[in-house]
Amino acid sequence: MAAAGHVQCEDEFLCSICLDVFTDPVSTSCGHNFCKSCITKHWDNNENYQCPMCKKDFYPRPELCINTFISKMVAQFRHEAQHEPNIYSSNQQAAKPGEVPCDVCTGTKLKALKSCLVCQTSYCQTHLEPHLTRSGLKRHQLIHPVENMEDMMCMKHEKPLELFCKTDHICICLLCPVVDHKNHEFVHLKDEYEEQKxxxxxxxxxxxxxxxxxxxxxxxxxxxxxxxxxxxxxxxxxxxxxxxxxxxxxxxxxxxxxxxxxxxxxxxxxxxxxxxxxxxxxxxxxxxxxxxxxxxxxxxxxxxxxxxxxxxxxxxxxxxxxxxxxxxxxxxxxxxxxxxxxxxxxxxxxxxxxxxxxxxxxxxYEVDLTLDPDTAYPYLILSDDEKQVHDGDVKNLPPKPQRFSDCCCVLAKQSFSSGKFYFEVQVKQKTEWTLGVVRESINRKGQILLSPQDGHWTIDLSNGNEYEALDDPYVLLSLKSGPQKVGVFVDYEEGLVSFYDVDSSVLIYSFVGCHFNDQLLPFFSPGLNDGGKNSAPLIITPVDTE
Structure with missing residues (x-):
């Protein structure tokens, strides 16, 4: 029964901040106990006054008095620990893997409670008692138990590392500034800790x-x-x-x-x-x-x-x-x-x-296109829905800056500067036509040479059965049969312009590696009327997905 009571004392008389037996114990209004110096330093280093255990806020900062009852109980605890070491030690646990063992224990190594920087030794609760009761050992600096105590000491002076040299960014002892770190900037390790924290x-x-x-x-x-x-x-x-x-x-x-x-x-x-x-x-x-x-x-x-x-x-x-x-x-x-x-x-x-x-x-990638009458050659006739165009042999449109003056063609209203787009044009019963895309900045006045260098990517039909890709140089196209509907596909980023015979699902021609660098506009030329031989219109038609 005595041993069980002693374990209870061990749990109840340890400060949760320093993990040591209470020194001048004080109690907060929430019922938790601490060393007076521990709770005072804790509140000095924080803006809020909280209980470290339950996080309850106090405002204003309370004035704490020593709890005489707990103080007497702590004194009794210290007395029992000093006069009954065997009972006290028997209730401690052996050090588990990963825990710091006591350096003094022989046989089974008990779990260390503290390490002493002066002695460079780790102690279990029993062997720590002299540091708690003897006046000479009380001045030693105790810390949480750590292994490899030599890492906490200055290798040259065999003193605890208590300072931080800001010049060399290393930890030093109190003797180091005299010689090795003379005229260097250094601070207490605790201050550097707070700053780095x-x-x-x-x-x-x-x-x-x-x-x-x-x-x-x-x-x-x-x-x-x-x-x-x-x-x-x-x-x-x-x-x-x-x-x-x-x-x-x-x-x-x-x-x-x-x-x-x-x-x-x-x-x-x-x-x-x-x-x-x-x-x-x-x-x-x-x-x-x-x-x-x-x-x-x-x-x-x-x-x-x-x-x-x-x-x-x-x-x-x-x-x-x-x-x-x-x-x-x-x-x-x-x-x-x-x-x-x-x-x-x-x-x-x-x-x-x-x-x-x-x-x-x-x-x-089908897009809905309409023809732009403001760009149309003066002799062209556009349908009311702006989907059809043919040559009327009679000048019927007034001059405009964006209008083609001598080239029998018209542009779409819609322009494109990225992505992919596709449209289809019916060319049925025509003997002459030109289709494709052009840069918005192309020349629209006078005679125009259709070529990629001048911003045109087009194919055409002439003389009823001669198909050409107006590349540089021109490419004569050999088609088994003349297309009735032409599909035009553009991939702006890939620099690709492709023409398809829609009904036969045949690729007519592709311009590859094109450099657009401008808005692109669909281009339509129905060709001259030619005495009625080429009177059929170019018709922008919707895509038939069936």
């Missing part, structure tokens, strides 16, 4: 800010990855569709190739099987005659021998097989012919499947 809060706030910034950046990157994944999924789906169609075509060609080879092989096998069957019958007959001759060779009866030999010898004659053979069919050139046919088929399929899938993809 304040700086720590500021640095921690900065770190938290940096963490938030990086978390936002992570979200931004994750969003980019998600967008990339969606784009990759779309592209993969399109690719799977295209390659599946191509693989089906290859598989069909392979199946046809294998079928032809197998048919030849079956014919050869059937012929060989007939020969083998015939040969096996003859072999069976020959073996039968061989057996009869073997039996006749042991016969001693002259009459019987002659009669039987005449019968055996008179057996039907056998077929001559010298010139009979099974010739393997010739497969020479079969693979080459099959691959050549496949190549032609794939080329055709690629145009249908690949370009068709690509056209569907770019059609997603």
């Amino acid at each position: 304040a700086e720590l809060k500021k640095t921690e706030a900065e770190i938290q800010q940096m963490i938030q910034e990086r978390q936002l950046k992570i979200q931004e990157i994750e969003q980019s990855v998600e967008l990339s994944k969606k784009a990759a999924d779309r592209e993969t789906a399109e690719g799977v569709e295209v390659f599946t169609a191509l693989m089906d075509s290859v598989q069909r060609s392979l199946d046809q190739f294998k079928k032809k080879i197998q048919e030849k092989q079956r014919t050869t096998k059937k012929q060989a099987k007939g020969f083998i069957k015939e040969l096996e019958l003859e072999i069976s007959e020959l073996r039968k005659r061989s057996t009869e001759m073997e039996q006749l060779s042991g016969c001693e009866d002259h009459l019987h021998f002659v009669q039987r030999f005449t019968c055996v010898k008179a057996a039907p004659s056998m077929k001559t097989w010298t010139k009979v053979s099974v010739r393997p069919p010739s497969y020479e050139g079969s693979v080459v012919r099959a691959v050549s046919q496949l190549e032609d088929k794939l080329t055709e399929d690629i145009k249908k499947v690949v370009v068709g899938a690509e056209l569907k993809r770019v059609q997603q």
Whole structure:
């Protein structure tokens, strides 16, 4: 029972600030007890007067008096600890891994309660008692238990590290400033601790800010990855569709190739099987005659021998097989012919499947365009909805700064300086037209040379059947049939302008590596009327997604 009571004293008479037995114990109104010097220093170093245990605020700062009752109990506790060391020690726990052991204990090392900077030793509660009761040891500096006490001491003077040299940014002892750190700026370690602790809060706030910034950046990157994944999924789906169609075509060609080879092989096998069957019958007959001759060779009866030999010898004659053979069919050139046919088929399929899938993809970027009458060549006639244009042979529009003076063309009202856009134009029944995009800053007066160097990316039809890409130099386009509807796709960032035959899903031409550096405007030239031969209008049509 005495031991249990002693453990209770040990728990109740330790200050929660210094973790030592109370010295001049005082009590707060919330019921917690502290050393008077500990709570006084704690409140001196903080703006708010709080209980370190329950965080209750006090205002104004209370005046604390020594609790005489607890003071007497502490005195009794010290007396028992001094006169009953065995009982006191027996209730302490052995040091666990990671805990500082007592340097004095022999045998089982108990958990250290304090470390002495002067003695450079860690003590359990029992062996700490002399530092609490003897006047000479009371002046020693006790700290929370730490391992490697030598790290707390000056290696040169063997004194505790109590100062901080701001010049060299190291901890020093009281003797170091005399020689090694003469004329250096130094402060007490506690003052530097307080200063660095304040700086720590500021640095921690900065770190938290940096963490938030990086978390936002992570979200931004994750969003980019998600967008990339969606784009990759779309592209993969399109690719799977295209390659599946191509693989089906290859598989069909392979199946046809294998079928032809197998048919030849079956014919050869059937012929060989007939020969083998015939040969096996003859072999069976020959073996039968061989057996009869073997039996006749042991016969001693002259009459019987002659009669039987005449019968055996008179057996039907056998077929001559010298010139009979099974010739393997010739497969020479079969693979080459099959691959050549496949190549032609794939080329055709690629145009249908690949370009068709690509056209569907770019059609997603359709924009609604209207023609700008203020830019139209004076002889052009625009429909009321500003979706159609043709040459009227009669000047009907007044001069304007932005109007083309000599070029039979018109621009769209809408301009683009980023992203992707797509539009379709019907060119049915026309013998002449020009379509594409141009820089907003192009020259609109006098004769105009259409070329990428001058800010034009266009294709045209002339003389009813001559198609050209107005690149540098011009490129003659070989088309199997004239397009009835032309699709125009632009990727501003990629510097790409592509033209499609919408009905046939054929890529007509692409300008690549373009440098726009300006607003882009869709460009339309219906061509001259030519006595009614080219009177059909260019028509901006909506995309048919079905």
